[in-house]
Amino acid sequence: MRRVFHSTWPVSPLECPLQRDSPQPREEPERPPAPRSPARLLAWKDCRATSPGTRRLTAPILREFDEAAWTRTPEMCTACLIEDVKRHMLSRRSLFSGAAATAAMGAAAGVLSARPALAQATGRVVDLTHSYDSDFPTFDGKPGILYEVDKSFDPDGYHLFKLTIFEHTGTHIDAPLHFAEGGASVDLLPVENLIAPLCVVDIKDKAAEEPNAVVEPADIEAWISAHGAIPAGACVAMNSGWSARMGDPSWRNLPDGSLAFPGFSKAATDLLAETGAASIGVDTLSLDPGNSSDFAVHSSWLPAGRFGIEGLANLDVLPAAGATIFIGAPKHRGGTGGPARIVAMF
Numbered sequence: 001m002r003r004v005f006h007s008t009w010p011v012s013p014l015e016c017p018l019q020r021d022s023p024q025p026r027e028e029p030e031r032p033p034a035p036r037s038p039a040r041l042l043a044w045k046d047c048r049a050t051s052p053g054t055r056r057l058t059a060p061i062l063r064e065f066d067e068a069a070w071t072r073t074p075e076m077c078t079a080c081l082i083e084d085v086k087r088h089m090l091s092r093r094s095l096f097s098g099a100a101a102t103a104a105m106g107a108a109a110g111v112l113s114a115r116p117a118l119a120q121a122t123g124r125v126v127d128l129t130h131s132y133d134s135d136f137p138t139f140d141g142k143p144g145i146l147y148e149v150d151k152s153f154d155p156d157g158y159h160l161f162k163l164t165i166f167e168h169t170g171t172h173i174d175a176p177l178h179f180a181e182g183g184a185s186v187d188l189l190p191v192e193n194l195i196a197p198l199c200v201v202d203i204k205d206k207a208a209e210e211p212n213a214v215v216e217p218a219d220i221e222a223w224i225s226a227h228g229a230i231p232a233g234a235c236v237a238m239n240s241g242w243s244a245r246m247g248d249p250s251w252r253n254l255p256d257g258s259l260a261f262p263g264f265s266k267a268a269t270d271l272l273a274e275t276g277a278a279s280i281g282v283d284t285l286s287l288d289p290g291n292s293s294d295f296a297v298h299s300s301w302l303p304a305g306r307f308g309i310e311g312l313a314n315l316d317v318l319p320a321a322g323a324t325i326f327i328g329a330p331k332h333r334g335g336t337g338g339p340a341r342i343v344a345m346f
């Protein structure tokens with residue numbers, strides 16, 4: 001079972017002394033110990049730049065590191081610890097392989113993975129998310145997001161929009177609840193499946209010939225032959241080349257207005273259901289192809305407790321295997337899905 005760090009991690013936290021706005025119960029002394037050295041002062045200064053979600057650290061993890069080489073204090077927040085580990089790794093680069101460094105970084109962040117297939121952090125990060133506004137194409141043609149100015153600099157002194165959003169807008173999540181009564185809502189997606197090995201299945205050639213082309217079992221089998229088994233928890237994404245059409249009507253429909261875009265076949269997702277895959281993604285408007293009349297993939301994949309991502313961008317930049325996807329799913333309670341920020345690292 002993979003442990004994923006988050007701000008409510010309940011294992012006896014040590015708090016960064018300058019992160020004093022935590023809503024969590026405090027077990028450490030109310031006042032931090034006084035700074036004793038420039039190094040400690042620097043550590044605390046760094047803490048000010050961290051987000052509330054990165055403030056905790058467990059003592060057992062601290063002890064996993066080489067104390068002789070350690071130059072900071074055990075009161076550091078997680079972000080500070082990560083920065084220290086980075087500096088420490090750089091200074092000992094000749095002694096560390098990329099895999100070892102990544103494992104140590106994972107330990108520092110409280111992200112210890114049992115999965116062997118996550119990317120080894122070469123430093124490339126790709127945004128798989130389209131920017132969207134009320135012109136972004138939607139399945140039913142209605143504007144997916146509407147903006148109203150709620151506050152403006154003149155006279156309010158600051159700027160704030162009120163948004164009206166249809167959940168399935170832009171690059172977004174389809175949660176099980178979208179097609180299954182009683183299915184998991186988007187806020188209940190297992191957090192360990194939101195950081196996942198990414199398998200990119202390329203069907204651009206046949207999609208260029210047939211707008212409603214589908215990922216077939218043979219495409220999955222070809223990926224497995226080339227790259228090995230689908231890793232546990234993986235996201236399997238279709239790259240149909242459709243992302244390049246964004247901004248053109250052909251991303252959504254044919255000139256006659258009928259929906260036309262590639263998707264998964266049910267036979268392919270039935271095959272994926274026998275693997276460890278936890279999610280599927282498409283660079284089009286729907287998990288099913290545009291000409292689907294029965295939404296067979298939505299109706300089978302989602303009720304089984306898995307989820308989907310629609311409207312991915314930039315899959316062309318990624319390798320077929322070896323990238324890690326970070327799925328910034330929204331967390332509105334009871335939601336069927338929603339706009340998400342998706343990035344990948346490889």
Ligand SMILES: [Zn+2]
Pocket residue numbers: 168172173174310337
């Ligand atoms: Zn959707």
